[in-house]
Amino acid sequence: MIQLRQLTKTYGEGPHRTTVLDHLDLTVDDREIAAVVGPSGAGKSTLAACVTLLEPPTSGSVVVGGRELSSLGERDLRDARRQIGTVFQSDGLLSRRTAAQNVELPLRYLGVTPADRRRRVAELLDRVGLSTRADHYPHQLSGGQRQRVGIARALALRPRVLLADEATSGLDPEATASVVRLLRDLRDDLGLSILFITHEMETVLDLADSAARLDHGRIVEQGRVVDLLRDPSSSLGRALLPRRAHAASAPGTTWSVSYAGADVPPDWLARVGTVLGVDLALLGASIGAVDGHTVGHATVAVPASTDPDALVRALAGLGLHARRTDAAHPPVRRVDAVLEPVA
Amino acid sequence: MSVLAGAALTGGTPLGHIPALVIPALGQTLLMVGIVMVVVVLVGTPLGVLLHNLAPGGLVERPGLHQVLGWTVSVGRSLPFLILMAALVPVTRVLTGTNIGIAAAVVPMSLAGIAFFARIVENSLRSVPPSHVRVAKASGASPLQIVTSVQLSEALPSILGGLTINVIAMIEYSAIAGTIGAGGIGYVAVTYGYQRFDHAVMLATILVLITLVALVQLTGDTAVRTATPHARRSRRMRRPSAESTTLPA
Numbered sequence: 001m002i003q004l005r006q007l008t009k010t011y012g013e014g015p016h017r018t019t020v021l022d023h024l025d026l027t028v029d030d031r032e033i034a035a036v037v038g039p040s041g042a043g044k045s046t047l048a049a050c051v052t053l054l055e056p057p058t059s060g061s062v063v064v065g066g067r068e069l070s071s072l073g074e075r076d077l078r079d080a081r082r083q084i085g086t087v088f089q090s091d092g093l094l095s096r097r098t099a100a101q102n103v104e105l106p107l108r109y110l111g112v113t114p115a116d117r118r119r120r121v122a123e124l125l126d127r128v129g130l131s132t133r134a135d136h137y138p139h140q141l142s143g144g145q146r147q148r149v150g151i152a153r154a155l156a157l158r159p160r161v162l163l164a165d166e167a168t169s170g171l172d173p174e175a176t177a178s179v180v181r182l183l184r185d186l187r188d189d190l191g192l193s194i195l196f197i198t199h200e201m202e203t204v205l206d207l208a209d210s211a212a213r214l215d216h217g218r219i220v221e222q223g224r225v226v227d228l229l230r231d232p233s234s235s236l237g238r239a240l241l242p243r244r245a246h247a248a249s250a251p252g253t254t255w256s257v258s259y260a261g262a263d264v265p266p267d268w269l270a271r272v273g274t275v276l277g278v279d280l281a282l283l284g285a286s287i288g289a290v291d292g293h294t295v296g297h298a299t300v301a302v303p304a305s306t307d308p309d310a311l312v313r314a315l316a317g318l319g320l321h322a323r324r325t326d327a328a329h330p331p332v333r334r335v336d337a338v339l340e341p342v343a
Numbered sequence: 344m345s346v347l348a349g350a351a352l353t354g355g356t357p358l359g360h361i362p363a364l365v366i367p368a369l370g371q372t373l374l375m376v377g378i379v380m381v382v383v384v385l386v387g388t389p390l391g392v393l394l395h396n397l398a399p400g401g402l403v404e405r406p407g408l409h410q411v412l413g414w415t416v417s418v419g420r421s422l423p424f425l426i427l428m429a430a431l432v433p434v435t436r437v438l439t440g441t442n443i444g445i446a447a448a449v450v451p452m453s454l455a456g457i458a459f460f461a462r463i464v465e466n467s468l469r470s471v472p473p474s475h476v477r478v479a480k481a482s483g484a485s486p487l488q489i490v491t492s493v494q495l496s497e498a499l500p501s502i503l504g505g506l507t508i509n510v511i512a513m514i515e516y517s518a519i520a521g522t523i524g525a526g527g528i529g530y531v532a533v534t535y536g537y538q539r540f541d542h543a544v545m546l547a548t549i550l551v552l553i554t555l556v557a558l559v560q561l562t563g564d565t566a567v568r569t570a571t572p573h574a575r576r577s578r579r580m581r582r583p584s585a586e587s588t589t590l591p592a
């Protein structure tokens with residue numbers, strides 16, 4: 001478990017002083033994968049560095065696994081860091097050491113005997129699916145393989161908590177998928193808490209249980225991913241599942257419909273059409289399952305003669321939220337737009 | 344002096360005598376450079392590590408101490424060797440009891456070499472990505488473990504390249520030291536080639552020096568290549584198996 005309380009980090013002095021983290025509160029429960037998203041420069045990497053105290057916080061507290069880290073001296077801190085596995089964006093593998101030797105380093109630092117080191121390294125490389133690559137140097141591995149070696153190294157000392165800063169950024173979709181799958185498995189098998197920091201919304205959808213949006217050093221929105229997606233007023237929810245430009249408008253009015261309830265019937269479009277006695281035209285949709293729950297949104301066109309209130313009621317009865325988005329009510333469509341701070 | 348003048352008048356050393364003159368001199372040069380390089384590596388490496396890690400952003404930031412150390416090294420680096428050697432005569436005499444010969448040459452050569460090598464090590468460590476150090480810290484490494492397992496280890500190819508340059512510079516310095524009677528190839532070149540216009544001996548010393556430097560360079564290049572995994576021609580090629588597409592379970 002990770003608990004950050006009123007975490008503040010400032011750089012510089014006097015007039016050059018900038019506050020990168022501003023009284024930030026964040027909790028990652030046991031066995032939880034929590035994503036922190038935010039635009040570049042939001043302070044995500046600083047947050048990661050503060051959790052391991054690679055950067056000392058200016059004020060506030062960092063509690064990992066029940067232990068307050070911000071008051072520890074350098075030696076105790078080194079010990080405490082061993083309970084936190086860290087995966088960095090650049091895999092950070094030493095170029096003159098093989099995959100196995102890189103994974104072995106944290107064990108060497110701790111003073112584990114060679115025989116135990118060998119056994120543990122074999123186990124770890126097997127865990128990340130790279131047993132056959134043990135003797136390869138980093139330059140002989142693909143980006144995804146290097147990142148998995150980095151994850152094996154982070155797991156070497158059996159941490160309770162994994163911290164990943166842009167662990168999948170810069171990887172191709174296939175490698176990203178393999179890392180995401182590995183992280184989920186690790187949570188399920190080892191019961192890890194994972195703090196996953198990224199600017200990639202798609203990865204959050206595939207991986208995280210909860211998401212928090214960091215902006216100007218503060219968490220401006222957070223919640224379970226499913227809840228965020230179901231909340232039509234959540235800008236983080238909209239950013240996680242962005243709407244793409246929809247098909248050219250049909251005559252009539254255009255409505256943005258989103259899944260707000262848990263039991264939206266799959267044939268809702270036909271049902272609403274029957275109830276209202278009109279044909280609804282589907283202009284665009286993105287619907288899928290996140291963690292076993294159906295979530296998504298659609299854009300539909302409705303004949304101008306339809307009573308808007310009746311439409312909204314009919315949809316609400318099926319667990320759908322509707323909002324008119326044609327000219328009279330311009331839609332929010334751009335992804336960057338929703339990354340602006342909400343007033 | 345009259346003996347030397349006499350030799351000059353008789354028109355140079357017979358070709359057959361040249362090896363007897365040059366080979367022991369080569370041995371002296373190798374001895375001088377060898378002793379110096381051992382001292383240089385033993386003292387210069389920790390000094391370079393300190394220079395790098397006392398600086399802002401290093402493992403143990405001590406800006407004040409860093410400046411003092413950096414300044415001292417810079418003084419050693421900026422004096423031409425001939426002047427350093429002359430300036431150090433009193434120190435050399437205290438340390439070795441003499442101010443001529445191999446023992447006397449080793450002192451100024453070592454000092455110049457240490458300053459040179461410290462900068463080479465510092466510069467090599469600077470090229471190690473800071474992210475490597477962060478990873479090691481996050482893995483629970485102590486500062487000393489970071490220095491050995493990350494900084495020196497990753498910078499090794501670069502340090503070896505610098506060491507090669509350093510050895511060649513020391514061969515050159517040993518020739519300069521030869522002018523104060525330190526022996527070695529330089530001494531032969533000065534006394535026979537320069538003072539007696541003995542062109543055959545001069546040519547022989549030049550050939551020996553060129554060969555020596557070329558050998559050092561070749562050895563150095565090989566060492567750098569061996570220490571760099573991606574420059575090494577790997578015997579163990581990647582197995583083109585189906586495993587490469589398998590993802591972790």
Ligand SMILES: Nc1ncnc2c1ncn2[C@@H]1O[C@H](COP(=O)(O)OP(=O)(O)O)[C@@H](O)[C@H]1O
Nearest residue numbers: 011012020038039040041042043044045046047
């Ligand atoms: N060592 C530092 N000194 C001064 N400012 C810094 C330092 N590290 C980061 N910053 C500033 O903190 C802000 C957040 O940086 P970072 O945490 O890297 O953001 P992110 O990872 O979200 O892109 C940036 O404006 C950056 O310039």
Ligand SMILES: [Mg+2]
Nearest residue numbers: 044045046166
């Ligand atoms: Mg970052």
